[in-house]
Amino acid sequence: MPEPRATFGARLASAVEQWGSLCVGVDPHPSLLEAWGLDDTPEGLRRFSHTVLDAVSGRVSVIKPQVALFERHGSRGFAVLEDLLARSAANGLLTIADAKRGDIGSTMAGYADAWLRDGSALAADAITLSPYLGFESLRPALTAARESGRGVFVLALTSNPEGASVQHVGGENSVAQRIVRAAAQENLADGPGSVGLVIGATAGKAVRELRLELESLNGPILAPGVGAQGAGRRELDAAFAGVSGVVLPNSSREILRAGPDVSALKEAVEATQNALRTPAEAGSGTD
Ligand SMILES: O=C(O)c1cc(=O)[nH]c(=O)n1[C@@H]1O[C@H](COP(=O)(O)O)[C@@H](O)[C@H]1O
Structure with missing residues (x-):
């Protein structure tokens, strides 16, 4: 019998300790494929994915493939995604x-x-989930993740401006707040929890206004919005000061624009990691 896998929360915490918290998004937008001199085809996707993998393996702890941009290519796009997931696991x-x-x-x-x-x-270490049908409707995924040492990231406060019309309504009892509380309930056991949240790196003001109880989450936070959407170290500090768990800033387009040269991609990854380590005053973008 193989040893049961450690929990996602524990595996993530130790990967972040080794490689840092930056999550690189693998978002093969048609415009990026074109800029890289690749066709907007499954073969273009495959070459894009392998190049990103070459650049990030041994440099970051986690990547986030954007499923829709593979799904655009139907079953052959999904085959590329399957291959990417398998190679990523093999590369640690x-x-x-x-x-x-x-x-x-x-x-x-x-x-x-x-x-x-x-x-x-298609098994990944974790998946992003939308709780619009009610947090409890996600139970099959919460159970499957727990049983297989995997994780989930539930959308709570997204980085897009339209999200506010649903997520921010209700003040301290907002949808976002209720999602935070529900996720925290799932992470009550000892050790770092595996039920994470998605909170945009750009959402600092809303995090404060809604008084999101992030300190009690005991799970990871995925924070997209770094780079192309304007967030930097300052915005991350504004949103997540006082949060003791793992916060994974995600950058996709800003790093990927450095391709297709693998060395240039590696430099872009390092530059982002350094910028996110720089003291808050040096941060960029808007709140
Ligand atoms: O769930 C996500 O990853 C996500 C949530 C959110 O609130 N905002 C957000 O931008 N994302 C994703 O994060 C990535 C951001 O990409 P860039 O803006 O290019 O860095 C995209 O893949 C988005 O789909």
């Missing part, structure tokens, strides 16, 4: 499949089976 990189799944419980089980089950071709 953790993967967050950015699929933003959410459904009624009975069919949510199908998504959980696809993304969070040992032996599934």
